[in-house]
Amino acid sequence: MTMPKTLNNLTAHQIHDVLxxxxxxxxxxxxxxxxxxxxxxxxxxxxxxxxxxxGLAQAAKVDETVRRGDDPGPLAGVPIGLKDVLCTRQGYTTxxxxxxxxxxxxxxxxxxxxxxxAGGVFLGKLNMDEFAMGxxxxxxxxxxxxxxxxxxxxxxxxxxxxxxxxAADECVISLGSDTGGSIRQPAALCGCVGMKxxxxxxxxxxxVAFASSLDQxxxxxxxxxxxxxxxxxxxxxxPHDSTSADLPVPDFTKSLRQDVADITIGLPKEYYxxxxxxxxxxxxxxAIAVLQKLGAKVVEVSLPHTDYAIACYYIICTAEASAxxxxxxxxxxxxxxxxxxxxxxxxxxTKTEGFGPEVKRRIMLGTYVLSSGYYDAYYLKxxxxxxxxxxxxxxxxxxxxxxxxxxxxxAAFEIGEKTDDPLEMYLSDIYTISVNLATIPGMSMPCxxxxxxxxxxxxxMAKPFNEETMLRVAYSYExxxxxxxxxxxxxxxxx
Amino acid sequence: MAKITREDVAYxxxxxxxxxxxxxxxxxxxxxxDILQYMDKLNELDTAxxxxxxxxxxxxxxxxxxxxGPSLDxxxxxxxxxxxxxEYFLVxxxxxxx
Numbered sequence: 001m002t003m004p005k006t007l008n009n010l011t012a013h014q015i016h017d018v019l020x021x022x023x024x025x026x027x028x029x030x031x032x033x034x035x036x037x038x039x040x041x042x043x044x045x046x047x048x049x050x051x052x053x054x055g056l057a058q059a060a061k062v063d064e065t066v067r068r069g070d071d072p073g074p075l076a077g078v079p080i081g082l083k084d085v086l087c088t089r090q091g092y093t094t095x096x097x098x099x100x101x102x103x104x105x106x107x108x109x110x111x112x113x114x115x116x117x118a119g120g121v122f123l124g125k126l127n128m129d130e131f132a133m134g135x136x137x138x139x140x141x142x143x144x145x146x147x148x149x150x151x152x153x154x155x156x157x158x159x160x161x162x163x164x165x166x167a168a169d170e171c172v173i174s175l176g177s178d179t180g181g182s183i184r185q186p187a188a189l190c191g192c193v194g195m196k197x198x199x200x201x202x203x204x205x206x207x208v209a210f211a212s213s214l215d216q217x218x219x220x221x222x223x224x225x226x227x228x229x230x231x232x233x234x235x236x237x238x239p240h241d242s243t244s245a246d247l248p249v250p251d252f253t254k255s256l257r258q259d260v261a262d263i264t265i266g267l268p269k270e271y272y273x274x275x276x277x278x279x280x281x282x283x284x285x286x287a288i289a290v291l292q293k294l295g296a297k298v299v300e301v302s303l304p305h306t307d308y309a310i311a312c313y314y315i316i317c318t319a320e321a322s323a324x325x326x327x328x329x330x331x332x333x334x335x336x337x338x339x340x341x342x343x344x345x346x347x348x349x350t351k352t353e354g355f356g357p358e359v360k361r362r363i364m365l366g367t368y369v370l371s372s373g374y375y376d377a378y379y380l381k382x383x384x385x386x387x388x389x390x391x392x393x394x395x396x397x398x399x400x401x402x403x404x405x406x407x408x409x410x411a412a413f414e415i416g417e418k419t420d421d422p423l424e425m426y427l428s429d430i431y432t433i434s435v436n437l438a439t440i441p442g443m444s445m446p447c448x449x450x451x452x453x454x455x456x457x458x459x460x461m462a463k464p465f466n467e468e469t470m471l472r473v474a475y476s477y478e479x480x481x482x483x484x485x486x487x488x489x490x491x492x493x494x495x
Numbered sequence: 496m497a498k499i500t501r502e503d504v505a506y507x508x509x510x511x512x513x514x515x516x517x518x519x520x521x522x523x524x525x526x527x528x529d530i531l532q533y534m535d536k537l538n539e540l541d542t543a544x545x546x547x548x549x550x551x552x553x554x555x556x557x558x559x560x561x562x563x564g565p566s567l568d569x570x571x572x573x574x575x576x577x578x579x580x581x582e583y584f585l586v587x588x589x590x591x592x593x
Contacts, residue, residue, distance in 0.1 A: 333575035383547030
């Protein structure tokens with residue numbers, strides 16, 4: 001194998017090959033990525049912390065292992081970025097919140113440990129909406145990440161930094177977290193692949209909690225093969241997370257087959273209405289046609305409680321967030337208000353000064369729906385509706401193997417376009433949040449560019465713990481869709 | 496549901512330990528009012544006899560052997576604290592001992 005022309009658009013499986021062929025070292029690859037970050041990140045603003053020294057040391061270790069002739073691991077030398085919601089001993093873990101500024105985690109999240117043991121090379125921490133609350137990464141207390149396809153547009157959120165970094169070739173694989181679409185929606189808006197595995201598939205130990213019954217960690221990548229490789233590393237039971245499922249983890253790379261002849265695709269009639277943007281609909285229908293041509297059958301299914309998902313979701317997630325975020329009180333870690341007074345003043349001044357507006361709004365909503373007199377009307381009611389939404393999906397999966405839908409009702413919107421109206425921002429999550437409520441897996445992959453040159457995302461959903469079927473459909477589509485996404489212009493094509 | 500009032504916002508802020516300026520309270524009154532009105536949509540559904548989803552995964556108790564394992568030592572537990580005396584977290588006075 002010869003030296004690749006550029007080291008900046010390699011996939012993890014290509015790195016696997018060139019590294020073992022000895023044509024490139026992990027150190028050369030890491031250097032190329034740090035150089036790329038220095039060149040484009042001042043425009044994209046995906047990273048909040050770059051770990052040059054640390055990443056190069058990890059790369060040197062991989063090179064040493066290769067030189068010794070030992071197996072350096074499935075992700076050896078692969079440059080990886082981590083959402084700032086994951087605890088890392090290296091650098092800082094701040095959730096892009098002022099209240100955690102300067103926080104150094106005394107431990108690594110399980111997923112971070114697993115990636116490192118697999119030979120991954122960490123490049124740094126990635127921007128996000130504060131505490132993962134948002135759909136545009138505009139709620140970060142650090143900076144607003146730009147969409148590499150058009151710098152005037154948002155990258156989506158909350159894992160906007162993770163999606164933008166992969167799209168802009170500032171890393172090969174990244175990790176994000178998804179509570180209501182925070183992996184899939186930014187993956188769609190930035191034109192990369194992203195998956196929220198089934199709740200319980202990946203350990204959440206070391207993931208700073210937002211809404212514990214909905215949160216899940218998942219990977220971003222440039223193609224479906226890399227997604228499978230990353231899943232093989234991060235999935236599986238962890239004694240540190242009692243909600244991680246004690247189920248065998250398959251070899252997900254075995255699902256990389258162009259074979260959908262036995263697959264029935266379900267199209268929920270509630271998703272394909274006039275409310276769906278016409279251009280987006282056209283892209284999704286073209287993707288479905290590709291799979292039909294390969295032999296997949298298509299049936300209409302119904303998810304009758306779709307209209308109630310957003311209301312249900314924002315009751316449950318704000319309730320859980322208000323409980324989870326109560327721990328940030330200025331006592332054990334994080335910011336403490338310097339203003340004087342008794343301990344109660346200290347608590348309230350710390351929270352008031354430390355949290356941003358969206359986080360405070362959600363704490364207020366969550367506290368309200370859990371408060372005496374309203375608990376049954378809001379929280380308990382929402383938990384019952386959640387059961388109905390889950391049942392809708394399980395009923396639909398009696399008739400089909402996967403459900404195909406748009407990931408987002410529109411392509412990337414402009415920075416500032418939706419910041420004045422929180423409810424409007426919430427409504428943009430319509431196609432993603434049901435997946436979290438139903439605890440099923442979901443992924444997004446690119447299915448073309450709009451006339452404005454912005455990526456459109458195809459969402460695939462499957463039965464609980466059936467990521468394999470999802471990957472098989474995704475791989476078959478990717479290999480037969482008949483176009484390459486290519487590289488984003490990073491501003492060159494901006495209006 | 497009854498519309499959220501100014502008093503409700505002030506009360507919820509006290510429960511959440513947030514001290515909000517009158518302007519922020521006014522803004523939240525409107526925003527929360529809009530969002531809660533949207534959430535009232537759920538009342539269209541008859542949920543009598545429906546079990547609430549109390550657990551995201553159908554799991555029962557997860558046990559481990561009752562043996563001491565490694566845990567965070569004091570140095571690491573205190574390393575991020577805003578104020579300590581090297582042994583404890585320090586906070587402003589809570590009880591008046593006079």
